[in-house]
Amino acid sequence: MEQIKEYFHIAVRSIKTRSLRSWLTILGIVIGVFLIISLLSLSEGIKQTINQQLRSLGGEMIFVMPGDISNIMAMFTSGTKLEKEDIEAIERTRGVETVLTMSYQSLVARHGDEGKTVFMSGLSWEKGIEIMEKFQGWSLKEGEWPTPGKRELVIGSQVETEVFEKPVKMGSEIIIKGRRFKVVGILNSLGSKQDDSSFYLDLSLYQDLTGEKRGTAQMAMVKVKDGSDVNKVAEDIKENLLETRKRRVGTDVADFSVITSEKMGDIAGSIMAVIQFAIVAFAGIAIIVGGIGIMNTMFTSVRERTREIGIMKAIGAKNSAVLTIFLIEAGIIGFLGGIGGTFLGTVLAKSIEMYGQVHPLFYFSASITPGLIIFGLVFSFVVGCLAGFFPARQAAKLRPVEALRRYE
Amino acid sequence: MPTLVIKLENVWKVYQLGKVELTALKGINLEVTPGAFVTIMGPSGSGKSTLLNMIGCLDVPTKGKVFLKGKDISQLSETQLSQLRGKTIGFVFQEFNLLPNLDALENVALPMVFQGASLEERIKKAKELLASVGLEERIYHQPAELSGGERQRVALARAFANDPEVVIADEPTGNLDSTTGKKIMEVLTDFHKREGKTIVVVTHDPNIASYSEEVVNIKDGQIIVNHREAAQVLWSK
Numbered sequence: 276m277e278q279i280k281e282y283f284h285i286a287v288r289s290i291k292t293r294s295l296r297s298w299l300t301i302l303g304i305v306i307g308v309f310l311i312i313s314l315l316s317l318s319e320g321i322k323q324t325i326n327q328q329l330r331s332l333g334g335e336m337i338f339v340m341p342g343d344i345s346n347i348m349a350m351f352t353s354g355t356k357l358e359k360e361d362i363e364a365i366e367r368t369r370g371v372e373t374v375l376t377m378s379y380q381s382l383v384a385r386h387g388d389e390g391k392t393v394f395m396s397g398l399s400w401e402k403g404i405e406i407m408e409k410f411q412g413w414s415l416k417e418g419e420w421p422t423p424g425k426r427e428l429v430i431g432s433q434v435e436t437e438v439f440e441k442p443v444k445m446g447s448e449i450i451i452k453g454r455r456f457k458v459v460g461i462l463n464s465l466g467s468k469q470d471d472s473s474f475y476l477d478l479s480l481y482q483d484l485t486g487e488k489r490g491t492a493q494m495a496m497v498k499v500k501d502g503s504d505v506n507k508v509a510e511d512i513k514e515n516l517l518e519t520r521k522r523r524v525g526t527d528v529a530d531f532s533v534i535t536s537e538k539m540g541d542i543a544g545s546i547m548a549v550i551q552f553a554i555v556a557f558a559g560i561a562i563i564v565g566g567i568g569i570m571n572t573m574f575t576s577v578r579e580r581t582r583e584i585g586i587m588k589a590i591g592a593k594n595s596a597v598l599t600i601f602l603i604e605a606g607i608i609g610f611l612g613g614i615g616g617t618f619l620g621t622v623l624a625k626s627i628e629m630y631g632q633v634h635p636l637f638y639f640s641a642s643i644t645p646g647l648i649i650f651g652l653v654f655s656f657v658v659g660c661l662a663g664f665f666p667a668r669q670a671a672k673l674r675p676v677e678a679l680r681r682y683e
Numbered sequence: 684m685p686t687l688v689i690k691l692e693n694v695w696k697v698y699q700l701g702k703v704e705l706t707a708l709k710g711i712n713l714e715v716t717p718g719a720f721v722t723i724m725g726p727s728g729s730g731k732s733t734l735l736n737m738i739g740c741l742d743v744p745t746k747g748k749v750f751l752k753g754k755d756i757s758q759l760s761e762t763q764l765s766q767l768r769g770k771t772i773g774f775v776f777q778e779f780n781l782l783p784n785l786d787a788l789e790n791v792a793l794p795m796v797f798q799g800a801s802l803e804e805r806i807k808k809a810k811e812l813l814a815s816v817g818l819e820e821r822i823y824h825q826p827a828e829l830s831g832g833e834r835q836r837v838a839l840a841r842a843f844a845n846d847p848e849v850v851i852a853d854e855p856t857g858n859l860d861s862t863t864g865k866k867i868m869e870v871l872t873d874f875h876k877r878e879g880k881t882i883v884v885v886t887h888d889p890n891i892a893s894y895s896e897e898v899v900n901i902k903d904g905q906i907i908v909n910h911r912e913a914a915q916v917l918w919s920k
Contacts, residue, residue, distance in 0.1 A: 281796045288784035586780045589741055590841065591769015591797040593762045676742040679780070 279603075282596065286604035289576070296572055297608060303568035304612020304655050305619065307561035312620025312643075312651050314554040317627060319642035322547045328466050329540045336410055336536045337497040337509050339365060339516070355530070359490035360523055364515040370503030371512070375399065375406050376478060376492030380485055384474065385450040386439040393438060394473040395451070397481020399423075406498055411465070418445050418460035423477055429460040431471035438472055449474070452484050509533045562654075565612065566662040573605050573666035584670050585678025594671040601667030602660055609659015610652065617651040686753045688771075688849045688881050689715040689738050694747035696733050696904075707733040709904040710747070717848065720875050720882045722892040725901035732853060734901060735885045739851045740768050752848070769797050773842030775871075777854035779834040781826040787813060787837045788822040794844040812840035816870055832863035839870055849881040850874070856891060868894050 290297045341355035357365075357376070366374050379396040398407070400423045407413040421427030428449060436442050443449070447458045456476065464471050482489055499508050513533045577584070584597055624641030696708040707730040715721055715738065725731040736742040737749055740756050749756050752771060756764055773794075774780075781790045791809040800808075813822050816836040826834050835855060842850045852871065856864030872894050875882045884891060892898050900908040 277801060278796055278799060280802075284789075285782075285785070292784050582780070583782055586776075586782060587793070587797075588765060589739070589768070589774050589780075590794040591765055591845065593765045593797065595762070596797055674742070676736045679741070679776075 278596070279599065282600045283603050285600050286607060289580070289600075289604055290607060293576065296575075300568050300572040300608050301612045301615065303565035304562070304609055304658065305565075305615035307558065307563075307565040307658075308613050308616025308651050308655050309619045309623070310561045310616075311555075311558035311654075312617050312647060313623040313627075313641075314558055315551075316620065316624040316641045316643045316647060318547065318551050318554055319647075320624070320628070320640045322544075322551075323642055324466065324640065325543045325547065326540070329536060329543065335499045335501075335505055337499065337505065337512065338532070338534050338536070338539070339495040339497060339512060340493070340532045340534075342530055342532060356487075356491045356493055357495055358523075359488075360519050361516055361531075362490070362492060362495060364519040365495055365497060365512050368508060368511045368515050370500050370508040371497055372500040373402055373406060373498040375402050375496045375498070376494070377496065378478065378481060378485070378487055378491075378493040379473075382451055382484065386443055386447065387441050389439050389441065391438055393434075394469060395481060395484075396473050396475050397478040397485075397487075398475065399478045406496065410496075410498070413465065414463045416461045416463045418458070421459050421477060424479065425477075426454065426456045426480060427459040427476070428456045429462060429475040430458055431462050431473045431475075432464045433468065433471040434474065435461060454484065505535045505537065509535050562658055566609075566658045569605055569608055569659055569662035570666060572608070573601060573663045574669070576604070577601065577666045577670040580670075581673060581678045584673050585675050585680075588673070588675035589679065597673075598667045598671040601670050602663050605663020605667065606656050606660045609662070610656040612659070613652045613655025616655065617648055620651070621648070686717075687714050687750065688717050688752060689713075689883075690750040690753075691734075691737060691744075692748040692750070694737055694744040694749060696730075696737065696742070697745045707904050708737065708744070711737070711904075711906060713738070713899065713906065715849065715881060715883060717881055718879045719897055720872075720895040721884070721897045721899060722895040723883065723885045723899045723901060724887060724889070724892055726887060729901050730904040731885045731887075731901050733904075735851060735853050735883070738883055739772055739774060740764060765797075769794055770845055771848050773845065773847040773850040775835070775838050775842045775850065775852035775855045777857040779826070779831070779838045779858070781834055781837055781841070783826055786823050786825050787818060787829065787840075790826070790837055791840045791844055794841060798845055808844065809840070812843055813837070816840050830863075831859050832866060835859060835863075835867050836870065839867065839874075843874060843880075847880070849883060852882070852884045854886055854888075855884065856886070856888065861890075864891075 339357065339361075341357060362374060362376060365371060375398060377396060377398045379394060381392050382395050383390050384393045384395075385391075400421055404413075404420050415429075416432060418429075421429060430443060434443050443458060445458060445461065449456045449458060462471075462475075478492070479489070481487070497508070497512065499505050513531065516531050516533070587597060587600075621641075621643050624643060628641040691711050691713040694708055694711040694713075695706070698705040698707060711734060713734075723731050723734060733742070737744060740749060740751050743749070743757060751767060754767070759767065781787075782793065785793065788806070788809050791812055792805040795805040795808060810819070810822065813819055816839055818833060818836055818840070821829060821833060826837070829837065835858075839855075842852075850871070855871065856867055859867065868891060871882060871884075874880055882895070884895065886892065898908075899906055
């Protein structure tokens with residue numbers, strides 16, 4: 276132990292002597308670890324946020340949308356709707372308890388003198404409130420739920436300050452297509468920028484405003500009866516929809532997406548897995564490059580210090596002593612790089628998280644766990660030692676007389 | 684009869700320089716008795732440095748045997764040899780060969796580190812040794828901050844760190860002016876007389892040889908004269 280302490284001392288001295296090169300080498304590791312820590316913590320944070328949102332969907336929900344989920348843009352822009360017959364078909368499917376229909380569209384809203392295009396969602400309050408509270412995690416920060424049929428609005432948490440210059444308050448008047456609406460409730464954050472900057476109103480009022488045919492909708496959320504198999508119900512809904520379409524328009528091509536929240540989770544999960552894999556792969560490459568940097572520095576160091584190695588061996592250093600000194604040196608470089616990288620990575624991840632809170636694109640937290648930090652430090656130390664091993668072994672194997680003779 | 688510190692038995696050393704073979708030592712037989720002060724002299728290229736490497740167990744012979752304290756070094760593992768060398772032999776080199784990153788005290792203490800001495804022990808001994816070579820004021824100076832003579836005195840102190848039985852010096856005054864060189868030789872001689880240590884010095888400087896009791900002349904890889912008897916004559920000066 277006494278000896279290791281002294282070897283450590285010698286290694287530190289040697290790093291200090293070559294400070295510029297040492298720092299450049301450390302920088303190589305810093306970049307690698309920085310990438311790993313920041314990207315992993317952010318992707319882990321995104322994953323957690325997604326999971327949280329999915330959990331708030333509740334396990335027993337089925338979402339029915341026209342179009343194909345795998346082509347999201349086409350789905351939202353196609354303008355296809357769930358017709359009245361479609362909704363009825365969903366409602367009469369076995370195992371379905373409640374069908375909550377929703378529509379959404381961008382409309383111009385005026386607050387004071389200012390007009391802005393905003394996202395409006397229409398949903399039936401009568402059926403809707405309970406489901407939204409229970410399964411979508413909706414809750415009011417202020418005010419109350421609107422009375423069905425009255426021209427009242429609930430706004431997302433960001434509408435208050437982010438949408439109009441003039442803050443929107445409880446009781447503020449919003450004019451949409453010449454009709455006056457009163458803000459009666461403000462929601463707590465729902466976890467996405469789009470949801471939080473939307474306006475919510477009763478579906479029938481929404482349809483009056485937009486001219487959408489009564490009884491139709493853009494999307495339906497289905498609550499399944501207790502004890503029913505969600506996947507089975509989803510299958511049945513699909514079948515019923517297909518049959519309805521066939522009967523009505525004589526085509527057996529029905530383009531619907533019927534997705535359970537579980538499946539949504541699977542989709543999100545597999546996307547995240549791909550992203551994380553890519554992150555680990557790229558950061559891994561960065562670390563390998565950093566490791567090669569250490570190896571290069573250590574080889575140079577061994578060459579430069581051949582004479583020193585010769586001296587140490589002449590005055591009684593065993594091979595293992597020389598090996599240990601060089602390994603410690605490489606380990607320190609790796610470890611310092613790890614500290615720097617972990618620190619910078621944490622700072623970056625936390626700044627992005629803070630930026631996301633101030634200018635919300637989407638909410639996510641950077642997940643920096645003690646485990647991740649320890650991983651960053653240990654990993655970089657190990658990379659340092661591994662990269663230092665071959666140079667160290669080369670140093671240890673030098674014959675004292677050859678080492679002393681060199682550069683004479 | 685006491686065990687010989689170092690014994691060389693028909694030692695040959697052949698270097699392979701590309702396609703050319705260079706025989707540096709040709710069947711050397713040499714015995715270093717405990718407490719002797721031996722000078723090895725010879726012109727450059729005579730093989731004296733090679734011989735010194737053999738005596739110091741820094742190199743292994745191509746043919747023949749080297750015994751360190753009666754042990755055939757070819758039978759020792761590299762680790763055992765390092766350990767034994769570190770304990771038995773102290774080195775002084777022409778270029779001082781101090782570690783540039785360590786201060787004087789640390790340089791002197793380093794051989795003790797490799798022998799597993801405790802920190803306290805090392806500091807105490809290193810301070811004593813540095814004081815004995817007159818450097819008590821400079822113990823925290825790095826080699827670059829010391830003059831040539833001071834560096835060589837640090838190197839001398841280091842050579843004595845593990846209380847070795849033999850100190851091997853390769854042109855210890857070669858890089859110093861004559862006054863400084865003389866001081867260094869005085870320190871070395873003093874150690875020899877006071878502690879009764881064995882000293883082996885390689886030099887081409889006859890003045891250095893005058894300090895010793897035994898002069899070995901080497902030429903073309905062979906010992907040509909062994910002036911054991913001449914010692915008295917030299918020493919009486």
